[in-house]
Amino acid sequence: MSAGAGAARRRVDVRVVGIGPGGVDQLTVEAVAALNAVDVFVVADKGAASADLRRLREAILVHHRTGPYEVVDVADPERDRGRAVAADAAAYDRAVTDWHDARAEAYEEVLAGLPEGTVAGFLVWGDPALYDSTLRILDRIAARGLVAPVVGVVPGVSAVSLLAARHGLVLNQVGSALTITTMRRLRDHADAGHDNLVVVLAADAPPVDLPGEWDVWWGGNLGTDGELLLAGPLRDVAPRIADARQALRTEHGWVMDTSLLRRHG
Ligand SMILES: C[S@@+](CC[C@H](N)C(=O)[O-])C[C@H]1O[C@@H](n2cnc3c(N)ncnc32)[C@H](O)[C@@H]1O
Known part of the structure:
Protein backbone atom coordinates (compact mmCIF):
# COMPACT_ATOMS: atom_id res chain seq x y z
CA MET A 1 0.00 0.00 0.00
CA SER A 2 1.31 3.50 -0.72
CA ALA A 3 0.04 6.93 0.21
CA GLY A 4 -2.25 8.45 -2.39
CA ALA A 5 -1.11 11.51 -4.33
CA GLY A 6 -1.06 14.52 -2.04
CA ALA A 7 -1.86 12.49 1.12
CA ALA A 8 0.12 13.74 4.14
CA ARG A 9 2.53 11.10 5.36
CA ARG A 10 2.11 10.24 8.99
CA ARG A 11 5.33 11.11 10.92
CA VAL A 12 6.12 8.65 13.69
CA ASP A 13 8.90 9.11 16.21
CA VAL A 14 10.88 5.85 16.43
CA ARG A 15 13.75 4.89 18.75
CA VAL A 16 15.88 1.94 17.73
CA VAL A 17 17.67 0.94 20.91
CA GLY A 18 20.60 -1.45 21.14
CA ILE A 19 20.00 -3.45 24.32
CA GLY A 20 23.17 -5.54 24.40
CA PRO A 21 23.43 -9.30 23.92
CA GLY A 22 21.18 -10.50 26.73
CA GLY A 23 22.13 -9.30 30.19
CA VAL A 24 20.53 -6.44 32.11
CA ASP A 25 24.00 -5.03 32.77
CA GLN A 26 24.98 -4.61 29.12
CA LEU A 27 22.95 -1.48 28.34
CA THR A 28 24.45 1.98 28.05
CA VAL A 29 23.13 4.94 30.05
CA GLU A 30 21.89 6.40 26.74
CA ALA A 31 19.98 3.18 26.00
CA VAL A 32 18.29 3.27 29.41
CA ALA A 33 17.25 6.91 28.81
CA ALA A 34 15.86 5.93 25.40
CA LEU A 35 13.88 3.01 26.89
CA ASN A 36 12.29 5.48 29.26
CA ALA A 37 11.31 7.82 26.42
CA VAL A 38 9.36 5.13 24.54
CA ASP A 39 5.57 4.79 24.86
CA VAL A 40 5.04 1.62 22.82
CA PHE A 41 7.58 -1.14 22.23
CA VAL A 42 7.11 -3.00 18.97
CA VAL A 43 8.31 -6.59 19.41
CA ALA A 44 8.57 -9.36 16.85
CA ASP A 45 6.80 -12.42 18.21
CA LYS A 46 8.79 -15.43 17.04
CA GLY A 47 6.67 -17.98 18.90
CA ALA A 48 7.63 -20.54 21.51
CA ALA A 49 11.12 -21.05 20.08
CA SER A 50 12.18 -17.64 21.33
CA ALA A 51 10.34 -17.64 24.68
CA ASP A 52 13.57 -17.45 26.67
CA LEU A 53 14.89 -14.55 24.54
CA ARG A 54 11.61 -12.79 25.09
CA ARG A 55 11.93 -13.32 28.83
CA LEU A 56 15.40 -11.70 28.71
CA ARG A 57 13.98 -8.69 26.86
CA GLU A 58 11.22 -8.38 29.46
CA ALA A 59 13.79 -8.61 32.27
CA ILE A 60 15.67 -5.72 30.66
CA LEU A 61 12.52 -3.60 30.56
CA VAL A 62 11.50 -4.50 34.13
CA HIS A 63 15.02 -3.64 35.33
CA HIS A 64 15.50 -0.35 33.52
CA ARG A 65 12.12 1.06 32.66
CA THR A 66 10.27 3.24 35.14
CA GLY A 67 6.54 3.81 34.73
CA PRO A 68 3.99 2.02 32.58
CA TYR A 69 4.56 1.11 28.95
CA GLU A 70 2.84 -0.79 26.22
CA VAL A 71 4.13 -3.70 24.13
CA VAL A 72 2.70 -4.52 20.73
CA ASP A 73 3.56 -8.04 19.57
CA VAL A 74 3.88 -8.44 15.84
CA ALA A 75 3.76 -12.02 14.59
CA ASP A 76 7.05 -12.53 12.76
CA PRO A 77 6.40 -13.53 9.13
CA GLU A 78 7.58 -16.99 8.07
CA ARG A 79 11.03 -17.02 6.51
CA ASP A 80 11.94 -19.57 3.85
CA ARG A 81 14.79 -21.65 5.32
CA GLY A 82 14.46 -24.57 2.90
CA ARG A 83 17.30 -26.63 1.52
CA ALA A 84 17.44 -24.71 -1.80
CA VAL A 85 17.74 -21.43 0.08
CA ALA A 86 20.55 -22.77 2.29
CA ALA A 87 22.52 -23.97 -0.73
CA ASP A 88 22.17 -21.02 -3.11
CA ALA A 89 23.35 -17.48 -2.29
CA ALA A 90 20.86 -15.78 -4.64
CA ALA A 91 17.94 -17.79 -3.22
CA TYR A 92 19.13 -16.94 0.30
CA ASP A 93 19.21 -13.20 -0.52
CA ARG A 94 15.73 -13.42 -2.09
CA ALA A 95 14.31 -15.23 0.95
CA VAL A 96 15.72 -12.54 3.26
CA THR A 97 14.37 -9.74 1.03
CA ASP A 98 10.88 -11.30 1.01
CA TRP A 99 11.02 -11.70 4.77
CA HIS A 100 12.05 -8.05 5.23
CA ASP A 101 9.21 -6.90 2.95
CA ALA A 102 6.69 -8.89 4.99
CA ARG A 103 8.12 -7.47 8.21
CA ALA A 104 7.98 -3.92 6.82
CA GLU A 105 4.30 -4.39 6.01
CA ALA A 106 3.52 -5.74 9.47
CA TYR A 107 5.43 -2.97 11.31
CA GLU A 108 3.96 -0.30 9.04
CA GLU A 109 0.47 -1.35 10.08
CA VAL A 110 1.40 -0.96 13.76
CA LEU A 111 3.11 2.41 13.29
CA ALA A 112 0.25 3.77 11.19
CA GLY A 113 -2.22 2.86 13.94
CA LEU A 114 -0.42 4.60 16.82
CA PRO A 115 -2.02 7.74 18.29
CA GLU A 116 -0.43 11.04 17.26
CA GLY A 117 2.68 11.88 19.31
CA THR A 118 3.41 8.28 20.39
CA VAL A 119 7.08 7.33 20.58
CA ALA A 120 7.58 3.81 19.22
CA GLY A 121 10.58 1.73 20.30
CA PHE A 122 12.35 -1.21 18.73
CA LEU A 123 14.61 -3.15 21.08
CA VAL A 124 17.52 -4.48 19.09
CA TRP A 125 19.67 -7.32 20.34
CA GLY A 126 23.30 -6.16 20.68
CA ASP A 127 24.01 -3.19 18.39
CA PRO A 128 21.59 -2.16 15.63
CA ALA A 129 24.56 -1.61 13.30
CA LEU A 130 25.65 -5.24 13.26
CA TYR A 131 23.72 -8.09 11.60
CA ASP A 132 20.35 -6.61 12.35
CA SER A 133 17.72 -5.51 9.86
CA THR A 134 15.56 -3.16 11.91
CA LEU A 135 17.04 -0.05 10.25
CA ARG A 136 16.68 -1.57 6.77
CA ILE A 137 13.06 -2.42 7.50
CA LEU A 138 12.38 1.13 8.70
CA ASP A 139 13.91 2.36 5.40
CA ARG A 140 11.49 0.10 3.56
CA ILE A 141 8.59 1.45 5.59
CA ALA A 142 9.67 5.00 4.67
CA ALA A 143 9.87 3.99 1.00
CA ARG A 144 6.37 2.50 1.07
CA GLY A 145 5.07 6.02 1.68
CA LEU A 146 2.28 5.56 4.23
CA VAL A 147 4.21 6.59 7.35
CA ALA A 148 7.40 8.61 7.72
CA PRO A 149 9.43 7.15 10.57
CA VAL A 150 11.66 9.75 12.26
CA VAL A 151 14.36 7.42 13.50
CA GLY A 152 16.79 7.88 16.37
CA VAL A 153 19.36 5.11 16.88
CA VAL A 154 21.04 4.26 20.17
CA PRO A 155 24.06 2.00 19.82
CA GLY A 156 24.38 -1.09 21.96
CA VAL A 157 27.07 -3.41 23.25
CA SER A 158 27.38 -6.05 20.52
C1 LIG B 1 21.21 -11.51 14.14
S1 LIG B 1 22.83 -11.41 14.84
C2 LIG B 1 22.62 -10.03 15.90
C3 LIG B 1 23.91 -9.39 16.34
C4 LIG B 1 23.66 -8.23 17.29
N1 LIG B 1 23.06 -7.11 16.58
C5 LIG B 1 24.95 -7.78 17.97
O1 LIG B 1 25.34 -6.63 17.80
O2 LIG B 1 25.50 -8.58 18.73
C6 LIG B 1 22.74 -12.76 15.94
C7 LIG B 1 24.11 -13.32 16.18
O3 LIG B 1 24.80 -12.48 17.08
C8 LIG B 1 25.58 -13.26 17.95
N2 LIG B 1 25.04 -13.11 19.32
C9 LIG B 1 23.97 -12.41 19.70
N3 LIG B 1 23.78 -12.50 21.03
C10 LIG B 1 24.78 -13.28 21.51
C11 LIG B 1 25.14 -13.73 22.79
N4 LIG B 1 24.42 -13.39 23.88
N5 LIG B 1 26.24 -14.51 22.91
C12 LIG B 1 26.98 -14.83 21.84
N6 LIG B 1 26.69 -14.44 20.59
C13 LIG B 1 25.59 -13.67 20.42
C14 LIG B 1 25.43 -14.70 17.49
O4 LIG B 1 26.44 -14.98 16.54
C15 LIG B 1 24.08 -14.67 16.84
O5 LIG B 1 23.94 -15.72 15.92
Whole structure:
Protein backbone atom coordinates (compact mmCIF):
# COMPACT_ATOMS: atom_id res chain seq x y z
CA MET A 1 0.00 0.00 0.00
CA SER A 2 1.31 3.50 -0.72
CA ALA A 3 0.04 6.93 0.21
CA GLY A 4 -2.25 8.45 -2.39
CA ALA A 5 -1.11 11.51 -4.33
CA GLY A 6 -1.06 14.52 -2.04
CA ALA A 7 -1.86 12.49 1.12
CA ALA A 8 0.12 13.74 4.14
CA ARG A 9 2.53 11.10 5.36
CA ARG A 10 2.11 10.24 8.99
CA ARG A 11 5.33 11.11 10.92
CA VAL A 12 6.12 8.65 13.69
CA ASP A 13 8.90 9.11 16.21
CA VAL A 14 10.88 5.85 16.43
CA ARG A 15 13.75 4.89 18.75
CA VAL A 16 15.88 1.94 17.73
CA VAL A 17 17.67 0.94 20.91
CA GLY A 18 20.60 -1.45 21.14
CA ILE A 19 20.00 -3.45 24.32
CA GLY A 20 23.17 -5.54 24.40
CA PRO A 21 23.43 -9.30 23.92
CA GLY A 22 21.18 -10.50 26.73
CA GLY A 23 22.13 -9.30 30.19
CA VAL A 24 20.53 -6.44 32.11
CA ASP A 25 24.00 -5.03 32.77
CA GLN A 26 24.98 -4.61 29.12
CA LEU A 27 22.95 -1.48 28.34
CA THR A 28 24.45 1.98 28.05
CA VAL A 29 23.13 4.94 30.05
CA GLU A 30 21.89 6.40 26.74
CA ALA A 31 19.98 3.18 26.00
CA VAL A 32 18.29 3.27 29.41
CA ALA A 33 17.25 6.91 28.81
CA ALA A 34 15.86 5.93 25.40
CA LEU A 35 13.88 3.01 26.89
CA ASN A 36 12.29 5.48 29.26
CA ALA A 37 11.31 7.82 26.42
CA VAL A 38 9.36 5.13 24.54
CA ASP A 39 5.57 4.79 24.86
CA VAL A 40 5.04 1.62 22.82
CA PHE A 41 7.58 -1.14 22.23
CA VAL A 42 7.11 -3.00 18.97
CA VAL A 43 8.31 -6.59 19.41
CA ALA A 44 8.57 -9.36 16.85
CA ASP A 45 6.80 -12.42 18.21
CA LYS A 46 8.79 -15.43 17.04
CA GLY A 47 6.67 -17.98 18.90
CA ALA A 48 7.63 -20.54 21.51
CA ALA A 49 11.12 -21.05 20.08
CA SER A 50 12.18 -17.64 21.33
CA ALA A 51 10.34 -17.64 24.68
CA ASP A 52 13.57 -17.45 26.67
CA LEU A 53 14.89 -14.55 24.54
CA ARG A 54 11.61 -12.79 25.09
CA ARG A 55 11.93 -13.32 28.83
CA LEU A 56 15.40 -11.70 28.71
CA ARG A 57 13.98 -8.69 26.86
CA GLU A 58 11.22 -8.38 29.46
CA ALA A 59 13.79 -8.61 32.27
CA ILE A 60 15.67 -5.72 30.66
CA LEU A 61 12.52 -3.60 30.56
CA VAL A 62 11.50 -4.50 34.13
CA HIS A 63 15.02 -3.64 35.33
CA HIS A 64 15.50 -0.35 33.52
CA ARG A 65 12.12 1.06 32.66
CA THR A 66 10.27 3.24 35.14
CA GLY A 67 6.54 3.81 34.73
CA PRO A 68 3.99 2.02 32.58
CA TYR A 69 4.56 1.11 28.95
CA GLU A 70 2.84 -0.79 26.22
CA VAL A 71 4.13 -3.70 24.13
CA VAL A 72 2.70 -4.52 20.73
CA ASP A 73 3.56 -8.04 19.57
CA VAL A 74 3.88 -8.44 15.84
CA ALA A 75 3.76 -12.02 14.59
CA ASP A 76 7.05 -12.53 12.76
CA PRO A 77 6.40 -13.53 9.13
CA GLU A 78 7.58 -16.99 8.07
CA ARG A 79 11.03 -17.02 6.51
CA ASP A 80 11.94 -19.57 3.85
CA ARG A 81 14.79 -21.65 5.32
CA GLY A 82 14.46 -24.57 2.90
CA ARG A 83 17.30 -26.63 1.52
CA ALA A 84 17.44 -24.71 -1.80
CA VAL A 85 17.74 -21.43 0.08
CA ALA A 86 20.55 -22.77 2.29
CA ALA A 87 22.52 -23.97 -0.73
CA ASP A 88 22.17 -21.02 -3.11
CA ALA A 89 23.35 -17.48 -2.29
CA ALA A 90 20.86 -15.78 -4.64
CA ALA A 91 17.94 -17.79 -3.22
CA TYR A 92 19.13 -16.94 0.30
CA ASP A 93 19.21 -13.20 -0.52
CA ARG A 94 15.73 -13.42 -2.09
CA ALA A 95 14.31 -15.23 0.95
CA VAL A 96 15.72 -12.54 3.26
CA THR A 97 14.37 -9.74 1.03
CA ASP A 98 10.88 -11.30 1.01
CA TRP A 99 11.02 -11.70 4.77
CA HIS A 100 12.05 -8.05 5.23
CA ASP A 101 9.21 -6.90 2.95
CA ALA A 102 6.69 -8.89 4.99
CA ARG A 103 8.12 -7.47 8.21
CA ALA A 104 7.98 -3.92 6.82
CA GLU A 105 4.30 -4.39 6.01
CA ALA A 106 3.52 -5.74 9.47
CA TYR A 107 5.43 -2.97 11.31
CA GLU A 108 3.96 -0.30 9.04
CA GLU A 109 0.47 -1.35 10.08
CA VAL A 110 1.40 -0.96 13.76
CA LEU A 111 3.11 2.41 13.29
CA ALA A 112 0.25 3.77 11.19
CA GLY A 113 -2.22 2.86 13.94
CA LEU A 114 -0.42 4.60 16.82
CA PRO A 115 -2.02 7.74 18.29
CA GLU A 116 -0.43 11.04 17.26
CA GLY A 117 2.68 11.88 19.31
CA THR A 118 3.41 8.28 20.39
CA VAL A 119 7.08 7.33 20.58
CA ALA A 120 7.58 3.81 19.22
CA GLY A 121 10.58 1.73 20.30
CA PHE A 122 12.35 -1.21 18.73
CA LEU A 123 14.61 -3.15 21.08
CA VAL A 124 17.52 -4.48 19.09
CA TRP A 125 19.67 -7.32 20.34
CA GLY A 126 23.30 -6.16 20.68
CA ASP A 127 24.01 -3.19 18.39
CA PRO A 128 21.59 -2.16 15.63
CA ALA A 129 24.56 -1.61 13.30
CA LEU A 130 25.65 -5.24 13.26
CA TYR A 131 23.72 -8.09 11.60
CA ASP A 132 20.35 -6.61 12.35
CA SER A 133 17.72 -5.51 9.86
CA THR A 134 15.56 -3.16 11.91
CA LEU A 135 17.04 -0.05 10.25
CA ARG A 136 16.68 -1.57 6.77
CA ILE A 137 13.06 -2.42 7.50
CA LEU A 138 12.38 1.13 8.70
CA ASP A 139 13.91 2.36 5.40
CA ARG A 140 11.49 0.10 3.56
CA ILE A 141 8.59 1.45 5.59
CA ALA A 142 9.67 5.00 4.67
CA ALA A 143 9.87 3.99 1.00
CA ARG A 144 6.37 2.50 1.07
CA GLY A 145 5.07 6.02 1.68
CA LEU A 146 2.28 5.56 4.23
CA VAL A 147 4.21 6.59 7.35
CA ALA A 148 7.40 8.61 7.72
CA PRO A 149 9.43 7.15 10.57
CA VAL A 150 11.66 9.75 12.26
CA VAL A 151 14.36 7.42 13.50
CA GLY A 152 16.79 7.88 16.37
CA VAL A 153 19.36 5.11 16.88
CA VAL A 154 21.04 4.26 20.17
CA PRO A 155 24.06 2.00 19.82
CA GLY A 156 24.38 -1.09 21.96
CA VAL A 157 27.07 -3.41 23.25
CA SER A 158 27.38 -6.05 20.52
CA ALA A 159 28.06 -9.72 21.11
CA VAL A 160 31.35 -9.04 19.31
CA SER A 161 32.41 -6.42 21.88
CA LEU A 162 31.39 -8.67 24.74
CA LEU A 163 33.30 -11.64 23.31
CA ALA A 164 36.45 -9.50 23.10
CA ALA A 165 35.98 -8.16 26.62
CA ARG A 166 35.35 -11.57 28.19
CA HIS A 167 38.54 -12.97 26.63
CA GLY A 168 40.55 -9.75 27.19
CA LEU A 169 41.20 -9.55 23.44
CA VAL A 170 42.07 -6.84 20.97
CA LEU A 171 40.17 -8.02 17.90
CA ASN A 172 42.55 -6.69 15.26
CA GLN A 173 46.25 -7.34 15.20
CA VAL A 174 48.52 -4.30 14.86
CA GLY A 175 47.92 -2.63 11.50
CA SER A 176 45.79 -5.55 10.25
CA ALA A 177 42.23 -6.02 9.14
CA LEU A 178 39.38 -7.69 10.95
CA THR A 179 36.69 -9.51 8.97
CA ILE A 180 33.27 -9.89 10.53
CA THR A 181 31.26 -12.55 8.81
CA THR A 182 28.75 -15.34 9.17
CA MET A 183 29.47 -19.03 9.58
CA ARG A 184 27.97 -19.52 6.07
CA ARG A 185 30.72 -17.35 4.58
CA LEU A 186 33.61 -18.38 6.84
CA ARG A 187 35.18 -20.88 4.47
CA ASP A 188 35.08 -18.44 1.52
CA HIS A 189 36.90 -15.83 3.57
CA ALA A 190 39.45 -18.29 4.94
CA ASP A 191 40.12 -19.55 1.39
CA ALA A 192 40.51 -15.95 0.23
CA GLY A 193 43.29 -15.38 2.77
CA HIS A 194 41.43 -13.54 5.53
CA ASP A 195 43.07 -14.72 8.72
CA ASN A 196 41.43 -12.76 11.50
CA LEU A 197 37.68 -13.31 11.54
CA VAL A 198 34.80 -12.75 13.88
CA VAL A 199 32.06 -15.25 13.09
CA VAL A 200 28.38 -14.83 13.95
CA LEU A 201 25.18 -16.67 13.04
CA ALA A 202 26.60 -20.14 13.54
CA ALA A 203 24.47 -23.26 13.37
CA ASP A 204 27.35 -25.43 14.48
CA ALA A 205 30.93 -25.39 15.83
CA PRO A 206 33.49 -23.92 13.41
CA PRO A 207 34.92 -26.46 10.92
CA VAL A 208 38.36 -27.83 11.79
CA ASP A 209 39.46 -28.30 8.17
CA LEU A 210 40.01 -24.64 7.27
CA PRO A 211 43.31 -24.10 5.44
CA GLY A 212 46.17 -23.50 7.89
CA GLU A 213 46.42 -23.58 11.67
CA TRP A 214 43.86 -21.58 13.65
CA ASP A 215 43.16 -20.48 17.19
CA VAL A 216 39.62 -19.79 18.38
CA TRP A 217 38.12 -17.65 21.13
CA TRP A 218 34.47 -18.58 21.59
CA GLY A 219 31.56 -17.25 23.67
CA GLY A 220 28.09 -18.77 23.97
CA ASN A 221 25.01 -16.93 25.37
CA LEU A 222 27.30 -14.08 26.37
CA GLY A 223 26.03 -11.70 28.99
CA THR A 224 23.40 -14.13 30.29
CA ASP A 225 23.40 -16.46 33.30
CA GLY A 226 24.34 -19.33 31.02
CA GLU A 227 27.41 -17.65 29.47
CA LEU A 228 30.16 -20.09 28.45
CA LEU A 229 33.68 -19.30 27.18
CA LEU A 230 36.25 -21.49 25.45
CA ALA A 231 39.60 -20.73 23.80
CA GLY A 232 42.56 -22.55 22.29
CA PRO A 233 43.70 -24.29 19.10
CA LEU A 234 40.68 -24.77 16.81
CA ARG A 235 41.30 -28.51 16.34
CA ASP A 236 41.20 -29.11 20.11
CA VAL A 237 38.44 -26.68 21.00
CA ALA A 238 35.92 -27.26 18.16
CA PRO A 239 34.53 -30.52 19.67
CA ARG A 240 34.16 -28.76 23.02
CA ILE A 241 32.31 -25.92 21.30
CA ALA A 242 29.91 -28.46 19.78
CA ASP A 243 29.28 -29.93 23.26
CA ALA A 244 28.89 -26.48 24.84
CA ARG A 245 26.40 -25.42 22.13
CA GLN A 246 24.37 -28.56 22.79
CA ALA A 247 24.47 -28.02 26.57
CA LEU A 248 23.26 -24.41 26.21
CA ARG A 249 20.46 -25.43 23.89
CA THR A 250 19.35 -28.19 26.26
CA GLU A 251 19.45 -26.01 29.35
CA HIS A 252 18.09 -22.72 27.96
CA GLY A 253 16.23 -23.68 24.80
CA TRP A 254 18.47 -21.45 22.66
CA VAL A 255 22.11 -20.90 21.86
CA MET A 256 23.80 -17.91 20.23
CA ASP A 257 27.54 -17.88 19.92
CA THR A 258 30.29 -15.69 18.54
CA SER A 259 33.87 -16.67 17.75
CA LEU A 260 37.14 -15.01 16.87
CA LEU A 261 39.15 -17.25 14.55
CA ARG A 262 42.79 -16.33 13.95
CA ARG A 263 45.18 -18.13 11.59
CA HIS A 264 48.75 -18.41 12.76
CA GLY A 265 50.25 -20.70 10.19
C1 LIG B 1 21.21 -11.51 14.14
S1 LIG B 1 22.83 -11.41 14.84
C2 LIG B 1 22.62 -10.03 15.90
C3 LIG B 1 23.91 -9.39 16.34
C4 LIG B 1 23.66 -8.23 17.29
N1 LIG B 1 23.06 -7.11 16.58
C5 LIG B 1 24.95 -7.78 17.97
O1 LIG B 1 25.34 -6.63 17.80
O2 LIG B 1 25.50 -8.58 18.73
C6 LIG B 1 22.74 -12.76 15.94
C7 LIG B 1 24.11 -13.32 16.18
O3 LIG B 1 24.80 -12.48 17.08
C8 LIG B 1 25.58 -13.26 17.95
N2 LIG B 1 25.04 -13.11 19.32
C9 LIG B 1 23.97 -12.41 19.70
N3 LIG B 1 23.78 -12.50 21.03
C10 LIG B 1 24.78 -13.28 21.51
C11 LIG B 1 25.14 -13.73 22.79
N4 LIG B 1 24.42 -13.39 23.88
N5 LIG B 1 26.24 -14.51 22.91
C12 LIG B 1 26.98 -14.83 21.84
N6 LIG B 1 26.69 -14.44 20.59
C13 LIG B 1 25.59 -13.67 20.42
C14 LIG B 1 25.43 -14.70 17.49
O4 LIG B 1 26.44 -14.98 16.54
C15 LIG B 1 24.08 -14.67 16.84
O5 LIG B 1 23.94 -15.72 15.92
